[in-house]
Amino acid sequence: MNTITPSTTHTILESISDGVFTVDHSWRITSFNRAAETITGIDRTEAIGRYCWEVFRSNMCEGDCALKRTMKESKAYVSSSTSIINSRKERIPISVSTALLRDDDGTILGGVETFRDHTLVEELRQELNGTFEFCNMASRSKKMQELFRILERVAISGSTVLISGETGTGKELLARAIHHLSSRQAEKFIPINCGALPDNLLESELFGYQKGAFTDAGKSKPGLFTAAQNGTILLDEIGETSQAFQIKLLRLLESGEYTPLGSTEVLTSNARIIAATHRNLANMVEHSRFRQDLFYRINVVSLELPPLRERLEDIPLLAERFIERMNRVTGKQISGLAPSSMERLLTHTFPGNIRELENIIEHGFILCTNGLIALDHLPAYLRNRPQPVVAPGSIQSAQAAGEKEMILSALEQTGNNKRAAAALLGIHKSTLFRKIKKHNITSH
Amino acid sequence: MKISMTVWENRVSPVFDSARSLLIAEIMNGCIANRTNFEVTTCGTLVHKLLTSSVDLLICGAISQEAATLIENAEIEIVAFIAGNQDQILEAYLQNRSLQPFTMPGCCYQPYSCKLQGLQTRAQWRMK
Structure with missing residues (x-):
């Protein structure tokens, strides 16, 4: 049997598409293959002899270096995900595997690191889907894609962020995405619904309390x-x-300081604050229902999530995602939505936004055993709803019809009280008047 | 004027975005009058520290475009892709020498490093 010669090994290393480099015990690069040159953009003549972190420039170099762990524990690590920064300041997603480098006698010469560029895979995945996906959020909407584009910069800034959007538009998902894209990703993300708790309870949850601060405070609790x-x-x-x-x-x-209930001790917190609301805070400030100074403090970066009725192009995409997920959870083989069901969804106004769509799909899964989710499998309020008149093939007209229907319903619910109807719809009164005029809605 | 450098042990931190220590040095009459190290836990706090410390210049290793944009928007000059011993780099900078010998490999072909090829940075010019 022919044995593989060192020159054959060299040829193999030069022909593979994974980057490979080796280091000695002082972390200086001793070999650097062709793919490593291509991925990093660094010529081997420049790389060899330099410290690996000066060449590789990964975000794990300084902290949790896989090669350092391998050298320390004499253990190989496979496919750790990380990213490197090339000389054009571009972040390249890669996976890294490390192992010890030994000679024929088993003496450890140093370490070997192989890495694979995942940029193309990510780009192709997005192109194939024809969508833009970002941290568990998917959208074809231009407005959402603009938001995704700036999200990384927002995340890295560490600034306080205000997310506004109607209920069910994915405010928490967006906040999670900001957290995961920031360098706080390894730390905790804690959501709390301020509207669900009375003042004193909210305060004790957030700031904590000292033993004896109130009747049931048997022991101190950190916030x-x-x-x-x-x-x-x-x-x-x-x-x-x-x-x-x-x-x-x-x-x-303002100061990062707070005092737990019943305590005199001043504590500090460096937690990043993301605030979210379905209300128009600027409007609330105008009406003295929200403090102006706090508004300016939290409104450093403002992100607005559009309601689902303003991004109808996302309904088929999101429905497909929910169906895929439900198929995995329930083990069913639902192939999608019947055209009549999809048509009904596209003309619905979705006051509950994405959460409502998710619930509709879940309802469909309960009634539908296999094949397509038909009209009969949709919730009654959708099934029995008279179809609004929509110009064929026009998303804009579908949207307009939905909007008109929603305004009529709000006016009916509030006894034609425009101020109350505007509040119910979450829009300003003047916007409501404009829309009433636009849709030729006459007073009841 | 104030210059800053992201540091790791006694070296320039290889990647700004994951750096956990920031050195801020106050320069008076061409000498370091005061130097302070700040430990940071996240990239966000690092950027925030830079933006709120009246720093004129940042010397760092590799840096992502997102972080660089935030810092440059605050009119802080960046000399990026620098590697080596922090004191030697500071000394070279104070003596108005080019930082070209300290550039990371693969960076000399990029237009970004033009400013390192014997040219003074804006901050060096101001220091005179």
Whole structure:
């Protein structure tokens, strides 16, 4: 049997598409193959002899270096995900495998690292889907894609972020994406719904309390701001908080300081704060229902999630995602939505937004055993709804018809009280008047 | 004027985005009057520290475009893709020498490093 010669090994190393480099015991690069040159953009003549971190420039070099772990523990590591930064300041997603490098006698010469460029895979995946996917969020909507484009910069900035959007538009998902894209990703992400808790309970949850602070406080409890140290805290429905609580939050945002209930000790928190609301906070400030100073403090970066009715192009995509997920969970083989069901969804106004769509699909899964989710499998309020008149093939007209229907319904519910109807719809009164005029809605 | 450098042990941190220590040195009459190290836990806090410390110049290793844009928007000059001993680099900088010998491999072909090829940075010019 022919044995593989060193020159054959060299040829193999030069022909593979994975980058390979080796280091000695002082972390200096001793070999660098052709693919490593291509991926890093660094010529081997420049790389050899340099410290591996000066060449490789991965975000794990300084901390959790896979090669360092291998050298320390004499153990190989396979496919650790990381990214490197090339000389054009581009971040290249890669996977890394490491092993010890030994000679024929088994003496350890150093370490070997192989790495694979995942940039193309990511790009192709996006092209194949014809969509833009970002941290568990998928959209074909231009507005959403613009949002995705700036998200990484927002995440890295560490600034306080205000996310606004109707209920069910994915505010928490967006906040999670910001957390995962930031360098706080390894730390905790804690969401809390401020609207669901009364003032004193919200305060004790967030700031913690001292033993004896109130009747049931048998022992001291640290607050969520302590738990979220170095991490991110999402204050959902911040528009529902009282003015008294807003003052305490303002103090925290300005100085990073807070005092647990019943305590005199001043604590500090470096948790990143993301606030979310379905309300128009600027409008609330105008009407003195939200503190202006707090508004400016949290409104450093403002992100607005459009409602689902303004991005109808996402309904088929999201429905498909939910069906895929439900198929995995239930073990069913549902192939999609019947055309009549899809048509019904496209003319629905989705006051509950993406959450409502998810619930509709879940409802469909209960009634549909296999094949397509038909009209009969949809919830009654969709099945029995008279179809609005829509110009064929026009998403805009479908949207307009949905909007008109929603306004009529709001006016009916509020006894034609325009102010109350506007509040119900989550829009300004003047916007409602404009829309009433646009749709030729006459007074009841 | 103030210059800053992301450091790791006694070297320039290889990647700004994952650096955990920031050195800020105050320069007076061409000498370091005061130097302070700040430990940071995240890239966000690192950028925030830079933006709020009246720093004129940042010397760092590799840096992503996202982070560089944030810093440059705050009118902080960046000399990136620098590697080596922090004191030697500071000394070279204070003596108005080019930082070309400290560039990371593969960076001399990029237009970005033109400023390192014997040219003074804006901050060096201001220091005179």
